[in-house]
Amino acid sequence: MQKNNYIIEVNNVSKQFEDGKFALDNVSLSVEKGEFVTILGPSGCGKTTLLRCIAGFQVATSGDILLKGEDITQTPPHKRPVNTVFQKYALFPHLNVFDNVAFGLKLKKIDKDTIVKRVKQALKTVGMTDYEYRDVDSLSGGQQQRVAIARAIVNQPEVLLLDEPLAALDLKMRKDMQLELKEMHKKLGITFIYVTHDQEEALTLSDRVVVMNEGKIQQIGTPTDIYNEPVNCFVADFIGESNILSGTMIRDRRVAFCDKEFDCIDEGFGENTPVDVVIRPEDIYIWESKSKRDSQASIEAQQEDYDPDDRIPKGKFTKWYGTVQSSIFKGVHYEMTILTDNGYEFMVQDYHEFTPGTTVGMLVKPEDIQVMHKEHHIYNLFEGEVLKNGKVRFLDAEWEVKEEQLAPFAAGDRVEVQVPFHEVDLQDHEEEGAISGEVHFILYKGNHYHLTIRTDEGHDLYVYTEDVWDKGDRVGIQIAPESIRLVKGE
């Protein structure tokens, strides 16, 4: 009957809570048998909701979930052949280790000898032999976690769901458990679906990573794909450290950013298309530069730059220059901030330290430049309505607009309102703005910040600014009449 090898298929699942908020927004995901899939995202991104929908603790508002091709969307959790390892273990405090692990088997009315055998086997798998008759409260966090895993795998589920199982453990313990989990997965051959907010954990453990944000899947791919070829700014920013810059794709294999042109390996973006460029801090080569200024004339001179270890790739790479602002020792490497003469900031990681104040040259290989489509235009788009009083209503407020913008429209007309990202004015005091909101997401683009502001009415507004804001800051939003353009709406 089964047409594919998928053990779990999530098809267009949405979950809307009573307050109208979508925790999952049209999510689709297929998991192959025996795979280790990690759902990764910041808190509140819907990853736990997705897991709970698969476990059956929550029912999807729309869409369906298939297990081995069979619809289980409405099946109650106790009838699903999946088991969960809970974040806070959820061991039964009134039962000892043995009875906790045997809980599921006893419900299935399996004979005593088999139960004993299987419980012992499960405890052995998680390295908890000889703990059978211990009180669960007397175990350490790591031991409780092991028992929780044993309690789930003893039922030989088709799929094991793990909800941030290592979040409560300390760093050292977490690293050890990660390796053990990976071993267990290999040995048991059970499909693992693992939820975490820890990107390193996701990259270490998984065959495939599902990156989620705001209820939507951003990218699905192998850890290397996700890291090296993030599809958008969110993924690039969330997975590892990155330099994200606004740039222009000049033509295939040629991109401009930081006021320079670079060779790259990306194609198919069209000509002169605005794009986002991601460069990982460890992919930037850095050396001390003798030429003080970054001029085209000194390109030849750059060849003579200081490079005692011969570690800078030779060739026709575009180079750019800057001054080291700060340098922090991170154990293995130094993490340095470098400011270019034209005002862009780069984060660079290198085994060599370059002290603040040093003029340095930088280059990046074409294959290390990741080009992404811009998610948004360069202006905000809102639906609006022309009012009788000569104002325009959008974002649940009334705004003054220039005469010439208003001229083609009559009162009551639906219009499309365009506001450029860099012309939205943010005020420290929320009452100084026409409307107020909260800084929801921040992305540093080398020389400016790209903010997402969520208004109190729930609209999103994108803002380019050079001012520093923190996530969660309350702001007043002001838009000058000359910054508002009106286009005929539908």
Added chain:
Amino acid sequence: MNKLTAIIGSRRTWAWPYVLFLVLFVVLPLLLIVIYAFTDPQGHFTLKNFLQFFQTSEAVNTFIYSLAIALLTTIICLLLGYPAAYIMATAELKTPAVMAMLFILPMWINFLLRTIATVELFNMFSIPLGEGALLYGMCYDFLPFMIYPVYNTLQKMDRSLIEAAHDLGANGREVFQKVILPLSMPGIYSGIIMVFMPTVSTFAIAELLTRNKITLFGSLIQRAFGEGGLQMWNYGAALSLIMLVIIGLTSFFGNNDEAADQKGGLL
């Protein structure tokens, strides 16, 4: 001077008034009860008081009847109170705190006043007073003492335990049997003790709600001290001692359970 501040500052010093209070109002009276119970009015040692109790069938019957009434009250309170507490703790009520408050609210009024009001209520609807009225009154008075500790334990219970049980294949009934009920035992024990202890020794409720037709053990003790005159004090003390032992046994049965110290109810 330093010595004085040391004495005042010491926690031990501040404990003295309480020790004195406990000695005067708890230990001494208890000792007096024991002494009175084992002596005759002349102050000689005797077991006559206990013999008198066990030989008077009326007294023994009253004793057993009181235990039965107290037990019945406790069972009814448990049967009524547990579901109430369960609903309050688990159902997604918008105002569980208000619900809990409403159950506790009657306790703001003195129970004698409430009992008198109950009598009037029965009279108003011409329902005869008697055993039924007595049970009704006792349950009405002591139900909150059952609901509150059970509600407390149920509310503190980790929701994910229920989900874990479902996840492992338990249906609704099995989840209740194997997880919720065992985990709410501490609350149930507290509730049982808090209902059983006062009901076994009550007398005012019985006198009011049965118009003195039914005598409970508490009433016997009260009569021995109140109406019997000085020579009956020794008998009264013996009866009190018997009741103390019974109550002591119940609380022992509660505290002895391992579960009680795991996730404690109200006691």
